[in-house]
Amino acid sequence: MDRTSRIRIGADSGMKFRHNRAPFYRAQEWQPLEQNDHAQPAVQIFLTQNAFIRICAHAGSDLNNEVGGWLIGKTYLDNETDKPFIVINTVLPAEFTLHGSAFLTFTQDSQVKLHETLNDLYPDLMLLGWFHTHPRMGVFFSEWDRWLHENFFPEPWQVGLVIEPYSAAGGFFQKQMDGSLDTRHYFGFYELFQRRRRSIMHWRNLAPVEKLMNT
Numbered sequence: 001m002d003r004t005s006r007i008r009i010g011a012d013s014g015m016k017f018r019h020n021r022a023p024f025y026r027a028q029e030w031q032p033l034e035q036n037d038h039a040q041p042a043v044q045i046f047l048t049q050n051a052f053i054r055i056c057a058h059a060g061s062d063l064n065n066e067v068g069g070w071l072i073g074k075t076y077l078d079n080e081t082d083k084p085f086i087v088i089n090t091v092l093p094a095e096f097t098l099h100g101s102a103f104l105t106f107t108q109d110s111q112v113k114l115h116e117t118l119n120d121l122y123p124d125l126m127l128l129g130w131f132h133t134h135p136r137m138g139v140f141f142s143e144w145d146r147w148l149h150e151n152f153f154p155e156p157w158q159v160g161l162v163i164e165p166y167s168a169a170g171g172f173f174q175k176q177m178d179g180s181l182d183t184r185h186y187f188g189f190y191e192l193f194q195r196r197r198r199s200i201m202h203w204r205n206l207a208p209v210e211k212l213m214n215t
């Protein structure tokens with residue numbers, strides 16, 4: 001195992017990204033129907049189909065409260081372009097809903113448990129961000145979401161995924177190259193195929209990039 005590539009929360013100093021070939025060749029890119037042409041996301045996001053399935057299962061487990069969890073995976077630099085990308089391999093669902101004071105539990109008490117779980121279950125993976133649902137509210141970052149993201153997921157390679165389970169929509173919020181975080185415009189991702197080269201994406205607010213370019 002390449003230990004230089006291991007990154008821990010809040011310990012980014014001197015971190016090194018491992019070089020790898022970005023897996024564009026086995027991925028489908030999805031982007032918002034209303035694209036922000038000037039956006040320059042700090043990292044490109046690859047989401048495995050397994051992680052996507054687990055996210056959707058958890059997102060649909062409680063349609064009356066916000067639920068969420070953590071995104072787990074690895075950071076890389078593309079061999080060809082030297083550009084950073086992340087691969088979200090799996091998720092850790094939080095064991096409670098995310099309203100009221102539970103938000104603080106999510107961010108504070110659970111951090112200790114999260115570190116333990118990460119070390120036990122996924123010693124070679126890192127915390128790449130978080131996800132949570134906005135039942136009947138839409139895909140955006142609230143002021144609270146922004147505060148939480150800036151304080152607990154401050155690295156440019158850490159992202160926040162918001163899912164609206166009723167309308168089957170979702171999008172990533174992430175820092176741009178200049179360090180800014182847009183709370184209104186979300187980004188799509190690359191769906192990373194696993195066993196079969198067939199998409200399982202069903203969010204209606206994102207479209208395959210080929211389609212977007214043809215319209």
Ligand SMILES: [Zn+2]
Nearest residue numbers: 132134142145
């Ligand atoms: Zn939120």
